Amino acid sequence: MPASGRLLAATDIQGNLRDFQRMLALFEESPHDSVLVFTGDLIHGPDEYTEDHWPDYLGTPYKDESPEVVRLLAEAQARYPGRVHSLLGNHEHSHVGGPRTAKFHHDEAQALEERMSPEDAESMRALFRQFPLVAAAPNGVVLLHASPSATLNHVDEFKSVELEGYAHMGIEEFFHIPVLGATLWSRMALPEQARAFLKPLGGRIAIYGHDVVREGYEKVGDEQLCVSTSFALFDKDKVYVELDLSKTYPNVHALRDGVELKRLHG
Template sequence: MLPAVRRVVVLPERGKLIVATDLQGNVADFDRVAEIYEEAARKRDGAVLVITGDLVHGPELSEAQWPDYLGSYYLGDSGTVLERARLLAERHPGRVHYLLGNHEHAHVGGPVVSKFFPDEARRLEDLLGYEGTQAMREWLCTWPFVALAPRANLVMLHAAPHARIESRNDLERLPLDGFFDVPLEEMANRGALGALLWARTTSTERARSFLRAIDPNARVAIYGHDVARNGYAIDREPLLCISTSFGCFDGDKLYLEWDLDEPADSAADVARRGLRPLYPAAPPVYRID
């Protein structure tokens, strides 16, 4: 039986908010996010960190095998990312939040994902061993689905806000299991949880309905899941997709920094005022498509 946990975490009303997305086993990028957060946490009013899922399941390729579409080279090491993520949360209790992504869900009731291995979850669990796997699963089961910054009017989740819900309480009752055999192409339309973890976009109307259900004042949904090659994308209001790590070159990787007591008006407003380069010294990569 899964433990009783809160699936919507409500963030403080003061301090800095740091948001990062989709690290997928990139240790260097996780360390950089942790460095940014801990620097912000030392300032007046402190800071909170939200990583919107998919910390795990990265490529294990040599540089010679590395395809250009994956961005800057790294050797995926999900076990180390999870270890450092847990230590960071322990150093800052109640201030560091990891949201469940579709890759974490593969370990606790979700379908098989096979980006770099036939079964990404099995690959990581083989590396962790029995005890490590059990500890990981117990921890993942406690991760929220959504983070709400009430004064900032921001809602963070893993994928686009496509889920049909009436209130945030609907998320508290969602089971994690029962999705193992669902084809991946059907997951975004398999109830609220499938939409939360797999939808790449949604309509303005449906997104705003989701935001109102979480909080009547919410204005912007911040998520990852998809790869925004230049670091972010606004498909339409109120959707802000950010790419902090996976699939991007270092010069294109972005994270969000926002004052928790500063109301956001729109996705465009948040992108203009809140996005920061993960590696300020790295030049952006210009492409001709």
């Protein structure tokens, strides 16, 4: 990420077109040196419930519109070169070689691709293969999909990661794949794990999603911020992050509610 400008970061859209469009609108209203980063899991929302039978644990009801979210992301990346990004999440990885996720279908990757034309499905897979695993800024802010518990000795270890070859694995087995497993699936990192992960990236703060935080965000120790922008939250609780990339944030406690931690619909 650049050394100046604004960073808008959002987590776990999971097919919620309204929330995706809200983040895009916020980005488009921001200064021209802003960047927008989604931390993965743009796709695979609930589609078996009606609004009348929507469970509370899934937050505000919505229709899964994953194909449209993917299409609009690709359009935004073309319209704003180098300024709109998504990291790879475990749900995207299930389309390009990762374990098949099964939150709302036995095989969510198959279920989504069956809703698309073969050409659109292949374009989606090609897009996902280009998604990076991490985003790091010179001011010490690091974005990733899941908590920073992976053992990382050098940043080049990300460049040697192979995405393919894990579709047959269960999640527990895949979790132990070096670097990739924990980066996409970990829900908890000890403070010493987070510091060790951040050090090769020149980082002080790790911002991620993957887990659901009902209040919108949770600060874990000095180094970790888990954010819930969309999935499984009620609109009033959804949070995104907006940072000044020219400013150094010494720890997550420097990120303030209503200033850097903003309500998506508030």
